Amino acid sequence: MVALTEHHQVNAPVVYGLLRLVRVSTARQTALAASLAEYCRSHEFQLSGVFTDRDATAGPISAVFMGLLDVLALPDVYGVVAPAMSHLGPKAIAAQRGRRVAAAGSHLLLVRKHRIPQCPVSRCGPLVGPR
Template sequence: MEPLTEHRLVSGPVVYGFLRLVRVSDARREALVASLADYSRGHELTLSGIFAERIAGAGPGSAPFTGLLDALALPDVYGVLAPALSHLGPRAMAAERGRRIEAVGSRLLLVRRSRPTCPSATSITVAHCHSPEAVRLLETES
């Protein structure tokens, strides 16, 4: 007799993380990576890697964000996972980047939703993340 589906290892939809790590300590970076990993595990998503932006003045087309868009073009990629909308940059840049993510057919998932004044925040799931898990942090030159 075959085991039930719940007893088989199956991989969920593929997502990539995006973090804005300008002047962030190693402990904070590790906590952010752990929050993405925990959210992915809790929502049965496969976190394939995390793109990190480390330069404050990086524009909307920075190397890490361009790398993220390239990864989103791969087959069977579901979307982007970020701790909060602020990880996409300042408000105007975050809005532009959100549009670019949606334009390639991907979803933007936030671990923690923004203030209720943000119109898109009402459809985003909130999660509390605490346990660490090893995930590749995809470093690119900005």
């Protein structure tokens, strides 16, 4: 009989973070970096580094993104984690970058996959709780 994996030393999958921080406060930067760390901790990933893109005018092939692609090519790297798809850039660029990550054989992990649409009270009616 083989022992459970909890009884063996196993390495957590290695991921790298990506943050797009254009005109963002220091508090927001800290919160976003903390969200990556918490996501990785709760999903048992090893966050090995965070790439930060501060250039709003960068196209799909920025220096930061090329650096990320370089580390994704290293052995035993599972993928990249970002707070949301918008951290890959504007929609068209984000789509291209997502395809590049997939083409590199890596996974794209998003802390927040999508926004939950808010329904105005006028269309959905008021929320009624238990009485």
